[in-house]
Amino acid sequence: MNYDSFSENVKRALESLRQGKMILLFDMEGREEETDFAIPALSVNPSDVRVMRKDGGGLICVSVGPDASEKLGLVFMADMLRDAATVNPALAGIIEKSGDIEYDSRSSFSLWVNHRNTRTGIPDNDRALTISRIGEIVRDVMEGIDVKFGSEFRTPGHVALLRAAEDLLDDRCGQTELSVALTKMAGITPAMAICEMLDDHNGLALSKEDAIRYAEDNGLVFVEGKEILEAYRTWNRMQS
Template sequence: MKIASTEEILEEAKAGRLFILADDERRENEGDFICPAQFAGPEAINFMITHGRGLVCLALEKVRVEALELPMMTQKNGSRFQTPFTVSIEAREGTTTGISVFERAHTIATAIDPEKGPQDIITPGHVFPLMARDGGVLHRAGHTEAGVDVARLAGLTPAAVLCEILNEDGHMARLPDLLAIGERHGLKVGTVADLIDYRT
């Protein structure tokens, strides 16, 4: 299976299909399942949890994080790549424990709805927002920024649901593994590097 171009990835996003993006092998050297947030229903989230095995996160633009009044998880970010987690969230209405794929999908839909605000969200919860850096992958070459950039470039709500991909043995899936996983599930595999090239 060959690596897909950014143009192909954008077509997948527009169609509401999941895709895989791999970052640079000198960075995290990891791949994420990514779905434009407006299409991230229960089925997509269940697929990510089952086949990705990583943490399901919601990448948002800074302006949306601020609109929801979400504080950052920590004021002193010591993670290697400055992963920009906010506090975790739940939808105030329509959830019980919040952990089911149906309730996580509902929380995501609430968080990206421009008609909803901080009064519609509670913390903590079972959805983990990430704040994308302004300027996207041109300023930080992470999956967070890549997911938001792809959604925006596809003409969609600039938000994406991400899940890191682990192999069945629990180790991180690297590019050869990601290509095999993509082929197995009929998903396109692109790279953050190509997205950066596309934007420059």
């Protein structure tokens, strides 16, 4: 495929992801306005978790593509809670509804899991095992291999799974969909570990300018959601 029309940042980001490397992903002005670490789940090791934990500080999650989510039976947490509220009405008042989220219509949270071979699930090596094995399970199910998700994972756990919207960026432009859109364009397994970057001084989201400086200082690609959206629309047209 010809990627000449893509921005240099997008091309560099795709190449980094194909090599299993970490990038920095900013969503969009007027949305969360956050920068996330993003790395293919298949490539994650304990040192990657340490970087996300110490230099990111946000929640370490795994974005999973919609097709794989469907095959694995990963449903939205809000939908599970609505079902549970039919038995326990006390849950009804806390389930997200339209207008609850200032920057979006809904969240993408699904299950929270630990791999069954972890102990507490929270140390770097435990989370790395959970994340990398999620990547392997997603790869296998997308290759048509019969996968029993519950045989390897238990819930609740310490790694949040995020289910990407069915139509990805045509539906929602969150970090979940942006990261999965990158996997599709890169031709890699649609499972990405992501983690928000926070500012050590004020506890707020790290500014875009500081995230860009971090990327420059650490040799990482910094890419913006608006670039990804433009490239993804071009890529989609190429598929038809």
